[in-house]
Amino acid sequence: MEGKQEINPEAWVDEYGDVLFGFALARVKDRETAEDIVQETFLAAVRARERFKGQSSEKTWLFGILKHKLVDHYRKNKSTVHVQDFIQDPDSLEVFFNAKGSWQIRPENWRADPGKSQENREFLDHFYRCLSGLSQKTADVFAYREIEGLSTREICQRLGITSSNCWVILYRARMLLRRCLEGVGFGKKHGGDIT
Amino acid sequence: MSHWMFHCDDVSQKISQSMDTVLPFNQRMAVWMHLLMCRYCYRFRQQLMMLRRMSRAVGNGSTCAQAEDMLSHAAKERMKKKLDASS
Numbered sequence: 001m002e003g004k005q006e007i008n009p010e011a012w013v014d015e016y017g018d019v020l021f022g023f024a025l026a027r028v029k030d031r032e033t034a035e036d037i038v039q040e041t042f043l044a045a046v047r048a049r050e051r052f053k054g055q056s057s058e059k060t061w062l063f064g065i066l067k068h069k070l071v072d073h074y075r076k077n078k079s080t081v082h083v084q085d086f087i088q089d090p091d092s093l094e095v096f097f098n099a100k101g102s103w104q105i106r107p108e109n110w111r112a113d114p115g116k117s118q119e120n121r122e123f124l125d126h127f128y129r130c131l132s133g134l135s136q137k138t139a140d141v142f143a144y145r146e147i148e149g150l151s152t153r154e155i156c157q158r159l160g161i162t163s164s165n166c167w168v169i170l171y172r173a174r175m176l177l178r179r180c181l182e183g184v185g186f187g188k189k190h191g192g193d194i195t
Numbered sequence: 196m197s198h199w200m201f202h203c204d205d206v207s208q209k210i211s212q213s214m215d216t217v218l219p220f221n222q223r224m225a226v227w228m229h230l231l232m233c234r235y236c237y238r239f240r241q242q243l244m245m246l247r248r249m250s251r252a253v254g255n256g257s258t259c260a261q262a263e264d265m266l267s268h269a270a271k272e273r274m275k276k277k278l279d280a281s282s
Contacts, residue, residue: 009278017274018265025264035266039274046281067253101202107238110245123249145215146250152215163216171211178242187242 007058009046016059020066027070027124037073041066067147071139074132093175105179110187123186130180134173141166142173201225203236210240214247 020041024034044065045052052061098104112123131139137159144150144158152166161169181187201209206229209222218226230237266274 010275013266013271013274013278017271021266022264031264035270038266039277042274042278043281046278096207097202097204101204103203103235103239106235107242109238110242112245124253127249127253142250146247147253149251167212167215170215171208174211174243174246175207178239178246181246 007049007052009042009049012042012045012058012062016062019059020062023063024066024070027128028073033073037066037069041069044069064148067143068140070128071132071143074128075139093172096175096179107178108182108187110182112187123181126181126184126186127177130177130184133180134176138169138173138176141169142177145170201229203229203233206230206233206236207239210236211243214243 017038020038021034024037025031028034028037041062045062048065052058056064096103096105131142134142141155141159144155145152150158152163152170155161156163156166159166206226209218209226212218213223213226230240
């Protein structure tokens with residue numbers, strides 16, 4: 001893609017409004033809320049347009065903003081699940097291991113099948129609630145890496161952190177998220193066909 | 196500590212790190228040896244893989260709403276007005 005692109009915010013509404021709205025609606029289950037989130041996405045994009053360098057498509061860029069707005073939405077609402085509900089001190093991962101370094105809170109055998117749409121929907125609900133319960137930075141790094149699929153190098157550049165710092169944050173995010181998902185019961189249902 | 200003697204706390208970090216970078220050969224071997232013997236670390240790895248598959252599905256829109264779930268004309272007009280006022 002060459003140089004800086006001409007940005008026309010009003011054209012975004014016609015071109016990307018429906019796909020962004022469909023994506024948001026599948027995650028909030030309420031048209032009005034989904035509409036508000038899409039509007040916030042466009043407004044945030046207008047404010048951040050100087051940072052859009054045309055390295056990705058406009059659509060990808062807007063989707064990236066929308067995903068963060070969705071996490072913010074869950075964070076602002078009471079539906080957030082706090083990791084503290086499942087481990088006493090989320091600032092320390094030591095609670096997961098005993099003095100010998102063996103698992104103390106043992107990972108469970110998840111029985112969900114990600115291919116099944118019903119479980120995808122169940123997962124989405126748990127996922128956003130747990131993700132929004134993490135600290136802002138931890139949730140952002142996880143979202144960049146696992147939802148948007150950015151490389152750790154790209155994340156480091158974007159947030160101005162080192163690779164080792166990024167790995168530590170990702171480890172922390174994964175540990176807390178998987179524990180939170182277990183805490184809300186994800187992986188325990190629909191498992192009759194998987195041993 | 197010998198690389199063959201990793202404990203679960205070290206291994207869990209290495210498993211996570213291996214999803215973001217290529218570990219040195221000796222560490223990869225140590226992790227795999229440990230995984231052969233430790234079902235909890237094996238489960239941990241499975242969980243992280245599943246978390247990644249499903250997070251990517253969240254990101255690529257494979258769980259979008261139906262095609263008929265579109266913005267109304269009035270909603271689009273409202274958005275355009277707000278955008279016009281803010282830009």
